[in-house]
Every structure is written in C-alpha cells, then in structure tokens.
Amino acid sequence: MEKSICTYGLIPVRSEASERAEMVTQLLFGDTFDILERRTDWCKIRQHDDCYEGWINSNLLLKLSAKEVESWMCGKKWIVPSPFIKLVSEPDKTTHLISGGSAIFFNGEDTNCFTIGNKEFYLSGNSSPLKPAGSIADIAMAYMNAPYLWGGRSFYGIDCSGFTQVVFKVAGLQLPRDASQQVELGSIINFVEEAALGDLAFFDNEEGNITHVGICLGKGDIIHASGRVRVDKLDHQGIYNDESRTYTHKLRVIKRII
Missing domain, CATH: 2.30.30.40 (SH3 Domains)
Structure with a gap:
C-alpha cells in the first residue's frame, strides 16, 4: 500500500x-x-x-x-x-x-x-530537540487562548479531543482522536476530589453520549478547549464557568490515563 x-x-x-x-x-x-x-x-x-x-x-x-x-x-x-x-x-x-x-x-x-x-x-530560532517538553500542565498551558476549531489539532485552532491528543502526544502517550474513544482508556476515578494532574475528565450530553473532554490540573481546575483553550473549575456536577456563572458541561467520568 x-x-x-x-x-x-x-x-x-x-x-x-x-x-x-x-x-x-x-x-x-x-x-x-x-x-x-x-x-x-x-x-x-x-x-x-x-x-x-x-x-x-x-x-x-x-x-x-x-x-x-x-x-x-x-x-x-x-x-x-x-x-x-x-x-x-x-x-x-x-x-x-x-x-x-x-x-x-x-x-x-x-x-x-x-x-x-x-x-x-x-x-x-531557539528550538532544540535537547530542550525537555515539561510537565503535562506546562504543555497544556502553552495552548491557553488557542481558538476552538472543530477537527483542529494546532495552536491556530483546536477542538477538545484534538487538544488532549496533542498534549499527551508531546508527553509521550498516543491517544485516540475522539473523546468517545479516549474515554475507553485508563481507570475510573470515583471522586472528583481525587482527580490529579493529567487525569482526563469526560462530559456527556442529554442522550448520554460523550461529547467533551478536558485535562485535570488538580485542586479543582480543568483545562479544556471550549470556545478557546481555557481553565475552569471542575466539581461533581461538571465544568463551572466563572465568567457566565453557569455549568457548561455535565461530568460523566474521570479516567486516570497515566
């Protein structure tokens, strides 16, 4: 072929x-x-x-x-x-x-x-293959404010699962492309308070389909691509947006991938 x-x-x-x-x-x-x-x-x-x-x-x-x-x-x-x-x-x-x-x-x-x-x-320029990539948090935070783009996988436009896939690829772990595939990996974290840096949080719609994913940063924070790459609060209900003072995504499950 x-x-x-x-x-x-x-x-x-x-x-x-x-x-x-x-x-x-x-x-x-x-x-x-x-x-x-x-x-x-x-x-x-x-x-x-x-x-x-x-x-x-x-x-x-x-x-x-x-x-x-x-x-x-x-x-x-x-x-x-x-x-x-x-x-x-x-x-x-x-x-x-x-x-x-x-x-x-x-x-x-x-x-x-x-x-x-x-x-x-x-x-x-200053790029070097000898320079370490940094932690999951460092890699993810470098994409802050990148605009959301359906199907995107870059700083110029990225979707939620493209974001998690690229961040984990830089960290040395290949993930599937879609959130509905990524949710099949890892082990379940039973309590949101136990979520640690690098855990993936998945969110569903009214039909129960996985439609969103983000990376837990620990201490109740999550970084995800929604409108833009942003950091919001995560609790047992889902993602809380301080700007709109509303829950934007309903939590389904948290998985430990690494």
Whole structure:
C-alpha cells in the first residue's frame, strides 16, 4: 500500500472529497499515513498514529518511496513540545511554521537537520530537540487562548479531543482522536476530589453520549478547549464557568490515563 509523510504545517482531513466537506481532523508535520483511494485531486488516507480516515487534497501529497516512509516511521522521533516552531527547507530556503505535536526524525543525534524526499530541513530560532517538553500542565498551558476549531489539532485552532491528543502526544502517550474513544482508556476515578494532574475528565450530553473532554490540573481546575483553550473549575456536577456563572458541561467520568 502506498504511504506518505505530511510535509506541511497542517493538512486538513475532510469527511468527503471536497473543500466544502467537514474537516474531521488535521495531519501535522511528520505524520505518516496510508493512501487508501485516489480520485481526481483527492486522496483518501488513514493516519498511522490513530487510524483516523478522511480525504486530503492530492496537491498536498508528497510522493515518496516505501523505503523512505518506513525509515521515517521506524526512526526515533522528536515531538515538537511548543505550540509552534520554525523550520527552513533547502535548497529553496522556504520557511515553514509547524505545530506542537509534529514529529521529526533527525539525520543524527547531534544535528538539527532532517531529510524528507529531496528536501533538507533544519530548525530555525531557539528550538532544540535537547530542550525537555515539561510537565503535562506546562504543555497544556502553552495552548491557553488557542481558538476552538472543530477537527483542529494546532495552536491556530483546536477542538477538545484534538487538544488532549496533542498534549499527551508531546508527553509521550498516543491517544485516540475522539473523546468517545479516549474515554475507553485508563481507570475510573470515583471522586472528583481525587482527580490529579493529567487525569482526563469526560462530559456527556442529554442522550448520554460523550461529547467533551478536558485535562485535570488538580485542586479543582480543568483545562479544556471550549470556545478557546481555557481553565475552569471542575466539581461533581461538571465544568463551572466563572465568567457566565453557569455549568457548561455535565461530568460523566474521570479516567486516570497515566
């Protein structure tokens, strides 16, 4: 099966082969995927990390050999810890902004360069693969005020489960894409007072479907993407928004993932 690597900061993945179709998720730089089907100007893909499927514009597809993709997939990756960093590509000296959670396989342990296809990229600015990512709280708080975007996985727009997925990916743990899938992981925390940093809190709608997820910060606080990435209070009823003085999400369960 043909495979490739995302070489753009973001590639929208849509529910159908149309620019007007719903964006269900995004590929981040360095994500690898299978090409399941081809149509005029469109490719149906399956992402390797979370098995999510959808359609991308074929103009954004880089043709690579199976050996190149396999080498990238098997290599030890550096996961970009900050919300975004800058890359420069050679030989055209084009600048690329890539998002937190992007994966990079360097040419060597003591270099900031890597190669995909016929292009060589290198880190620009103060970014360094030697700099530690920090705690779950540090990673999550770096996304404060990022706008909510259905299907988004970046600082420029992110949804609730995209937020938890990217934060945990930077921390070294791969989560499924959707909140309804993430809730299947981990062990149940019986009392909200026992929620600790890194626990995931899940919320349901009137039909009982899981529709929202956030990351517990401890001491009754939760960080989540709702309108924007924000910190609110969490209790046994759900998320309480001090600004509107209302409960915005009804708590279903808290799970310990790490």
